[in-house]
Structures are given as C-alpha cells and as structure tokens.
Amino acid sequence: MKQILTKLFESQKLSRTESQNLMHGIANGSVNESQMAAVLTAYIMRSISLEELQGFRDALLDLSVKVDIYDGHTIDLCGTGGDGKNTFNISTASAFVVAGAGIPVVKHGNYGATSVSGSSNVMEYFGYKFSSDSGKLKREIDNTNVCFLHAPLFHPALKAVGPVRRQLGVRTFFNMLGPLLNPSRPKYQVSGVFSIEVARIYSYLLSNYLNDYRIIHSLDGYDEISLTSSTKIFSKAGEDCLTPESLGFCKISPENIAGGETVEKSAKIFLSVLSNSADKNRIDVVIANSAMAISCYKGFPFAESTLYARESLESGKALECFNKLISMQ
Secondary structure: OHHHHHHHHOOOOOOHHHHHHHHHHHHHOOOOHHHHHHHHHHHHHOOOOHHHHHHHHHHHHHHOOOOOOHHHOOEEEOOOOOOOOOEOOHHHHHHHHHHHOOOOEEEEEOOOOOOOOOHHHHHHHOOOOOOOOHHHHHHHHHHHOEEEEEHHHHOHHHHHHHHHHHHHOOOOHHHHHHHHOOOOOOOEEEEEOOOHHHHHHHHHHHOOOOOEEEEEEEOOOOOOOOOOOOEEEEEOOEEEEEOOOOOOOOOOOHHHHEOOOOHHHHHHHHHHHHOOOOOHHHHHHHHHHHHHHHHHHHOOOHHHHHHHHHHHHHOOHHHHHHHHHHHOO
16 A cells, blocks of 8 residues: 555556555555545545546446346436535436436435535435335336435445545545446436546546436536536537527526535425426526436437426426435335
C-alpha cells in the first residue's frame, strides 16, 4: 500500500490492474480509513485517468452482489452528484415519471455525500426498505415499474469508504464511479456528470456496453438538465449542445431548483413535484430529465418524449407508482 500511496502522491497514474487491486484492498479491509482518505485526497488533487476508472469499476462490479432484473432491459437515471449545487432530488423524481410512462427503472443510488439529500435519503425518509433480495426487487418492478438498489448493499467497497467520504464532505472519484456500477447492468442509462471531461470519459465507457445512453452536463455546472443554461448531451449518435428553449422550455433561475436544508424539506419538495403541485419550474426540470430518459429508452424524438413525461406526471401515474412502491414495504 505504501508503494501505491507514494505513486499517487508523486502524481503518477496507476495501471488498470493496480487500480483494480487497490479497490479490492478497500473492499476487503486491508486498506484502513487513513489510507483511504489519502487515496481520495490524491485524486482530489488530480484528475483520474481512464485506465484507473476502468480498474476501479472492474473491481467493484466483480465484487458486487449480482441481481438480474428483466435481463437488463431497464433504464437507470443516476447522476454523479458532487456538483455542489444542492438541487432537489431531480433524478429520483424523474425515475417515477419514467416508470409512470411504462418504462422499467432500476435506480441505483446512495446517501448524499456532498449534498443534504441523496436518492437513498429521500426514499428512506418515506419508508422504502433497502434490500439486495432479488425476489423483493422483482416484485417491486413487476408492480410499479421501479425499484431501488442502495449502492452499499451491493458494493462492499462503497460501504467501507462511506464514512470517509462523509467526513471529507467533498467530491471524490467515487462520485464518478457511482453511475457506472448498477449491479443489474441496465442496457439503457441517463447519467448527469459534473464536468465535460467526465462526460467524455463516460461516453467512451458507456458506448462499449450499453444499447444507448444520455450523458448530461449543464454548462453552468449542474449534473442534470437544469434549464438554467445550455446543456451538453452525449449519446451513441454523438454530442449536442441544447438551450432550454430548443428543448421546449423556458430558461429558469438556479434558486428555482434548490433543494431543502434538511432531508425532510427535500422530501417535501420531491413529493410536491410528484403530486404536480410544485412550482412550475421544478416540474419542468423533472419533465425535461424524464423526457431525456424516455427518448433514450424508446428512441422517440425529445419533443414526443416530453408529452409522455408530462402525461405521466399530470395524470397521476408517476405518483401512483411511488405510492404503490412505498405501500409494498
């Protein structure tokens, strides 16, 4: 471990194999908390390489608890987090809108490490019981079109490093890894990322093993379609830069999509969106992100996908999916 730390402190890149072995060490406990903090800090000081990211991902998926849901014919909506914007739970709300549109969603998520409320925080608040039991997860998606995979239950290394991430309280390379680690291996994915650099790395990786994907980065830093600025979209078809207006929405202000100061307040905002009683700007942001996922999975034009997303929310289907999922716990 000293050799690896020395290499990292000297800003040398690890090979894919070295990265894989390091992650195995984090998972099996041979890397202690102080060493973990040192590794995370080293990567805060410099960008992670493609080989390093691949090695970490290889190890985590190899060690993960396997779960087969619809043979991967599902979609995940998962952002990296770490954009420092503290928005409300946009991708989590979007997951239910997409489910209400008839698309099976396997949402991979975790507690917030750099924000007040991650997807796991808000779902736990409402009484969702995290589980790695395939039977429970399949029953949920069969009945509601959605289930949640709480990352630490499926990834021992993520569970081990969780306390260190929370103590550091800043973005680490684990934010980059999260959306790449859904153990159910969905064939479709919408991932928000915190930088263009990360978006290009993701595009290279995801193009190798997904049927289709959308990687999203708002030019003012959000890891989702924020409607506060233009958004870069990466897919198998290439990349594009879209304004809120070109997506069919009005530009909004950052304060319109801010999250709450507590999990309880964040949960209240989340439920108001699904109940279609929230501020129009919040609803529009969820509609836009949901439409991007529908377009990815179905291959529909974005404008048509927006209609499906809006119908899911306004008809109450999205809220029905949520209520039914919670009632199954």
